Amino acid sequence: MTGIRMGIFSGGFFTTEAVWTALLVGGFAALVAAVAGVFTVMRGQSFAGHALADLGAVGGSGAFLLGVSQLWGFVGAGVLAAIVLEVIGLHRVRERDIATGIVFGFGLGLTALFLYLGTTLGHSSNQAVAVLFGSLFSIDPGVVGPVIGLGVLSLALVMLVSRWLSLEALDADIARARGVPVRLAGVLFMVALALAVELTALSIGAVLATALLIGPAACALQVTSRIPRAMWVAVVVGVGCTVLGIFISYESYAWSPGHRAWPASFCIVAIVFVCYLSTRVWNTVSAAMTRRRGVRRVGQVSERIREGN
Amino acid sequence: MFAPFMTDTWIAATIVALVAGCVGVFVVLRGDAFLAHAIPHGSFAGAAGAIFFGLSPLLGMGLAAAAAALVIAVLSRRGRRDAVTALLLALLLGMGVLFLTLSGQYSNQAYGLLFGQILGVSKGELVWVVLLGAVSIAGIFVLFRPLLYTSLLPEMAAASGAAPGGMTVAFSLILALATTASVPIVGALLMFSLLVGPPAAACVLAVTPGRALVWSVCGSLGIVWASIAISFGTDLPVGFCVATLSGVSYAVARGWVRARRRMTQTGRPDLESAR
Amino acid sequence: MRYGRIIGAALTLALLGAGLAGCSTNTQASGKIVAVGAENQYADVIRSIGGSQVKVTAILSNPNTDPHSFEASPKLASTLGSAQLVVRNGLGYDDWLTKLLKGTKTSDRTVISAQQVRHLPDSTKNPHLWYDPATMPAVATRIAAGLTKIRPAKKAYFAKNLATFTRSMSRYTDALATLKAAHPGLAVAATEPVANYLLDAVGADIKTPWSLQAAIMNGTDPSAQDSATQERLFTSREVNAFVYNEQVTSSLTTKYRKLAVAHGIPIVAVYETMPAGYGYVDWMVAEVHALQKAADSGTSTQKLAR
Amino acid sequence: MTAVHGEREPIVRISDAAVVLGGRTVWSQVGFDVQPGEFLGLIGTNGTGKTTLLRAILGTVPLAEGSIQVLGHARGRGHDLGYVPQKVVVDPDLPLRARDVVALGLDGAKVGLPLRTRSTWERVERALGAVDAQDLSERRIGRLSGGQQQRVLLAQSLVSDPKLVLLDEPLANLDPASVQEIVALLGRISRERNMAVILTAHDMNPLLPVLDRIVYLAKGHAAVGTTQEVARTDVLTRLYGSPIEVVTVHGRVVILPASGAPDTEAVHHSEPVQREPLP
Secondary structure (H helix, E strand, O other): OHHHHHHHOOOOOOOOHHHHHHHHHHHHHHHHHHHHHHHHHHOOOHHHHHHHHHHHHHHHHHHHHHOOOHHHHHHHHHHHHHHHHHHOOOOOHHHHHHHHHHHHHHHHHHHHHHHHHHHHHOOOOOHHHHHHHOOHHHOOHHHHHHHHHHHHHHHHHHHHHHHHHHHHHHOHHHHHHOOOOHHHHHHHHHHHHHHHHHHHHHHHOHHHHHHHHHHHHHHHHHHOOOHHHHHHHHHHHHHHHHHHHHHHHHHHHHHOHHHOOOOHHHHHHHHHHHHHHHHHHHHHHHHHHHHHHOOOOOOOHHHHHHHHO | OOOHHHHHHHHHHHHHHHHHHHHHHHHHHOOOHHHHHHHHHHHHHHHHHHHHHOOOHHHHHHHHHHHHHHHHHHHOEOOEOHHHHHHHHHHHHHHHHHHHHHHOOOOHHHHHHHHOOOOOOOHHHHHHHHHHHHHHHHHHHHOHHHHHHHHHOHHHHHHOOOOHHHHHHHHHHHHHHHHHHHHHHHHHHHHHHHHHHHHHHHHHHOOOHHHHHHHHHHHHHHHHHHHHHHHHHHOOOHHHHHHHHHHHHHHHHHHHHHHHHHHHOOOOHHHOOOO | OHHHHHHHHHHHHHHHHHHHHOOOOOOOOOOOEEEEEEEHHHHHHHHHHHHHHEEEEEEEOOOOOOHHHOOOOHHHHHHHHHOOEEEEOOOOOOHHHHHHHHHOOOOOOEEEEHHHHOOOOOOOOOOOHHHOOOHHHHHHHHHHHHHHHHOHHHHHHHHHHHHHHHHHHHHHHHHHHHHHHHOOOOEEEEOOOOOHHHHHHOOOEEOOOHHHHHHHHHOOOOOHHHHHHHHHHHHOOOOOEEEEEOOOOOHHHHHHHHHHHHOOOOEEEEOOOOOOOOOHHHHHHHHHHHHHHHHHHOOOEOOOOO | OHHHHHOOOOOEEEEEEEEEEOOEEEEEEEEEEEOOOOEEEEEOOOOOOHHHHHHHHHOOOOOOEEEEEEOOEOOOOOOOEEEEOOOOOOOOOOOOEHHHHHHHHHHOOOOOOOOOOHHHHHHHHHHHHHOOOHHHOOOEHHHOOHHHHHHHHHHHHHOOOOOEEEEOOOOOOOOHHHHHHHHHHHHHHHHHHOOEEEEEEOOOHHHOOOOOEEEEEEOOEEEEEOHHHHOOHHHHHHHHOOOEEEEEEOOEEEEEEOOOOOOHHHHHHHOOOOOOOOO
16 A cells, blocks of 8 residues: 555655645635635625735835835735725726726836836845745745734634625625625725735745635635635635645656656646636536426416416 | 837837727726736746747747637626636646746746837837737727627627627637737736726716727827837836826826816716606 | 817827937947947956947846846937947847847847857757856957957957957966866755856756756746755755855745855855956956855855955 | 518417526426517516516527527517616716617627717617607716616617517616606507517506506416406416415505415415505
8 A cells, every 4th residue: 555655656745844834834825815715706806816916016026125024015015005996996896897907007017117226226126026926835934924923814804894795795785774884894805805815925926826815715606605605615625726736746746857846836726727617517517407307397386377267 | 219219119109009099998898907917917828838839939929818818708707707817817827837847948038028128129020010909909890889788788788689708709809919919019017007097097088988999099199108208218117107107097087077077066967857 | 179189298298208318319429339238247248359449338237136027228229229239148038138139120230149159059948158168258259250340440459359358268267177176076056057157167066956946047936845955955064055146036045045044054146247346257256266265164255246 | 570570470479488597497387479569567576587587588598498489580689679677787987878878779789880870870869759868868878867777778779679678677766757657658659669568577556557468477487368367366376376365456456465364474475465555
């Protein structure tokens, strides 16, 4: 048995320290992202979620220019952008999308400016590029503490506003009538979203931040329409995909030529995408199946009515 | 500023502004800003893949953009396609990393395609921009009414025979076409800003879709020209100028409309009686 | 009419910009040959050969900038438009220049690419050619030929300068030979393959896996195994020096750097463009000396400064 | 078009149709014809599948059983059909005037340069005139009130002179005066143009003056006939499968769970009661 296992797998998965850090930080980030992701997908704010990852990087390069810590540059810019997005105060999905686009475009413009200033003022400016794909297997132990702290804060905020958001998702006016501070709920949620996105982007990369925020939640909302259950499903899917992705990436080192291991971000994103596709296919197929299985008769009422007429 | 080497830059910028102004109106009307961001950025994977397989990066970029457009259009559900877009963008970027890793080569070229050098436009590129830009503008004009109908009143459009699904596919492809030609020249940032900012401002200001189109084209032309001029004067990056002016144009348009509404009436117009 | 106003506004802005620019055009009033080096080390070599006959502009000269994310400014484009001689690295390292050269096509411009001079295929994995002791003498020869073509009258002058330069290169090769003799098979770790040609020339054993170097260079994810290998190099002190690219850093490279410092591995700072105060040959020699110091006494050179 | 017109072929022919959505049978064994110029009301409470039936006629919902023929073709869509969905949410900032919306009803599905002739605009103005909304022509659609939007959308469905118009809850969210006005308008247009109208409503009373027949949906089945034929205690009791009482008070039909019925609870859940106070 062990022989077979040795034959299939390269071994050392659980004895490598980098793997443990990746599993812990990646799993935790996936958990936080999945919880925040459920409301993000429900509210149609995937674009904002993605934009926040890149906008955080703007803060990262800005912080670098000012000589401030990268971490706080990320979090600061992310939270600021999140509040701006919410305060612009557009509540229709289409307008929100455009507002996000405008803020996003402006943020990217700032990146270009920082790159330019970096050239003229003489600072290094590679950070913005480096962050895109992160490095799950080489996490700086220094970020683990702040990442966990921010993650807990983000989870707490989402839990705090989750009832309000559930009611608001149903109908904003009903929520208002029930005394829900819709505006405050939106701002708090956006802050929670920003924290979740920034910590994920900072520790494991912007691409994974988007995938782990949207993917598991989108899968969960395909499977169930109850919010608490959707959160659980999303967490299981998110953490599961992360662990599996880390494992495949680790193993691919042994089988790929020249030890060009498949990047962990690709593995995780691909698994998340496959999960989403399968829930979509499952839904389509099951709908078609019930249609084909035919019509369940509701007694013989129709006949009786026809006789009556 | 009008030195010989700048001529092609002016021409290319003008064409890109025309294309972005036209296509952008529908980006805004359909709420497709995310798509406008995702398609050019996701096509990075195509460039990386093409380098890996030894093909032309531009070809790879175009193919990836078209494939992304199709997949997003097919998977989108009832106008809600943001989750699908996000996932596909992440997948494409992930594939880009995979290709870069597998090739193990120096990969500046793949990233470089996303940045673009508006000051380094060659005649050969110009031909492509004109060609693809003309096709996408023609597509927008020919499909103008069905696109409008399906994006604003999808159910009624479906009832009168304009398929919303088909229009989504068509528009995504037009967007892919427009960006493939423009991004290697002006960069993903500049193209994205132009596709969203001036058209959004135009849609706030204009009363009819036709006028929105005209305002949008004028706005993006003005922004691009002004940006090149400012960049020439101050040496600030063109992309930054375009992004800033685009954002400012939208903010000014919203502020203007709000101020005008406050000045002209105390109540809201929709409280007026039907007669 | 309303649109007229918009267009008018745009034109006003455009004219404003033109006024700011002052419509400066690059002239050859000084009678010097206008030459451009894509990276400042190439510019320095042009200066060595051309001497008083050339006016050289270096495009990338800030050693603290990441050259990968470079965006051209209009001033630069106009300089390229009037340049008679351009020297670049090639191999995709200065890919932006390819576009700019196409965009600013002139009839009589000599473009010398280190890649072409060395007859390297596009698939060459390490683009940092100037660390290779064979590169610059060949490039310098080509520069001298190019300058002679532009100004045949100064042929002797250029030939003399070329000879001086080639002779000065021996300081670099001698330093390499000394190090190689003193520390054969020196074990080193690296971040990016920046100085790999130098390391190859001294017969060093680069312990960092190529896949990790490529991942850092390209900004992609490193694998767990490579990352573990790299850390082991420091923790179990398997290397005598850590060759660190000071110019392109990320959280990943700073992490390794901290680890190296913690375990007393000397750091050798290397650069992608020439640091201020150095000439090309001085710079190369300084790098070799830094490596030698690390190997001899375990002394770090965290910054090349003058 | 002429073939349909000439004979007394029905505009819509639904035979033994059933729809299954999300594993649930919405309704089954639904069958009726709609004649040219007929005014048909689809009546039932929320969730009985009225909108689904309209969509089935449009062809946007797949049938699990049976068939639906519209204007002689397998499914609807096209120029002889007008449609106003139940909820149209229009952003206030859309660059679109009322007349642009109506014009889309005429040529929105047409490919080609977006240039409109004077005759197109004349037809648009006529359609707006038909619903007494000429004065809204130049206003932004998103800034109109609910009733005004409803009028404009109605004009949009009428502008192509369709043989059949499908209206989903056109009377919801309207004040009583507007309801009367719109009903009268619909009845007049239907008569004048010999245009069939299928309209959904949860309350049949305002429509009584114009309705030719009703389709009463409840419990997954439909009862079809004139108001007198369907709005009867015995028919609705059979349809619901529990005692129902239909009372006519001052010409208004009131449907109540039968007093003292054993399972009032069951009726209460799905009953179509118009809870209006007796006048």
